[in-house]
Amino acid sequence: GKFENILVEKRGEKKNVGLIQLNRPKALNALCDALMKELGTALDEFENDPEVGCVVLTGSEKAFAAGADIKEMQGLTFSQTFGGGFLNHWNRLASNKKPVIAAVNGFALGGGCEVAMMCDIIYAGEKAKFGQPEILLGTIPGAGGTQRLPRAIGKSKAMEMALTGDMINAADAEKAGLVSKVFPPGELVDAAVKTAEKIASHSKLIVAMCKESVNTSYELTLNEGMHFEKRIFHATFATKDRKEGMTAFVEKRPANFTDE
Ligand code: HXC
Secondary structure, three states: OOOOOEEEEEEOOOOOEEEEEEOOHHHOOOEOHHHHHHHHHHHHHHHOOOOOOEEEEEOOOOEEEOOEOHHHHOOOOHHHHHHOOOOHHHHHHHHOOOOEEEEEOOEEEOHHHHHHHHOOEEEEEOOOEEEOHHHHHOOOOOOOOOOHHHHHHOHHHHHHHHHHOOOEEHHHHHHHOOOOEEEOHHHHHHHHHHHHHHHHOOOHHHHHHHHHHHHHOOOOOHHHHHHHHHHHHHHHOOOHHHHHHHHHHHOOOOOOOOOO
8 A cells, every 4th residue: 555654445345434444563663753753644644534433543452552652762852843733733633623532452652642632532452551661761741641631640740650650551541531431452443443433423514613622621711712612513504414314303213414
């Protein structure tokens, strides 16, 4: 294929789920620059594919991703990282309009944990391990580990992970609210695809509005957020899909959404 570090295919009965598998087994899916660029390209293609309504991002059973590529970072200086905007493009995943489900088996460490947190939903395999071990390398998380993690699991647990570098297992990650469900490793990707198919069966237009509204809750005060939500809610009444959804309910038939 055209990618060297990822595998890409469409899944689901209606081929409406985009599946991206990180595939750099020699380095436990360390997120080298080439891999992150390919991930961006694959996301662009699914965003532009009108069939696809949701994306699943996974790795291998051993590793979702063991972090940014330490061998690429080892020789860098401050002026190269600051001046070159090092890893600024990682934010591509967080700005995806279509929902992304992370299916995490094995290690999700450093940038790997941060990439999982850029996704909208995280499912984990029973042997998953989450951690922010940057402190052990003399650096700190650089893509959300000090920002998204405390929002996800609270200050004390986030501080504990970031300051000790210790990993947490799937059961603790579920208890803390970092992941929403845990599955046997071999069932994880199918379960994520099943949820993705459900999301993809809804209006893509309304799904994007709903995702944007939830994400806005992290940016605004409660009153501003409530105002934003109400405006988007009102905007759904400008769509054919809102009319179709309510009409189908009243007529006791399944809705036929057209993403308009
Ligand atoms: C480059 C990596 C890597 C990484 C593993 N490898 N993690 N290469 N960058 N992050 C490579 C190893 O060098 C080795 O290659 C091969 O993958 C297998 O790894 P082992 O260590 O032999 O496997 P194992 O003993 O099973 O240990 C697994 C592990 C360990 C516990 C996950 O690999 C580990 O601690 N990795 C580093 C985790 C980490 O610190 N991540 C945070 C990175 S900093 P060779 O060729 O030697 O056999 C970061 C900052 C993000 O993510 C900032 C974003 C803006």
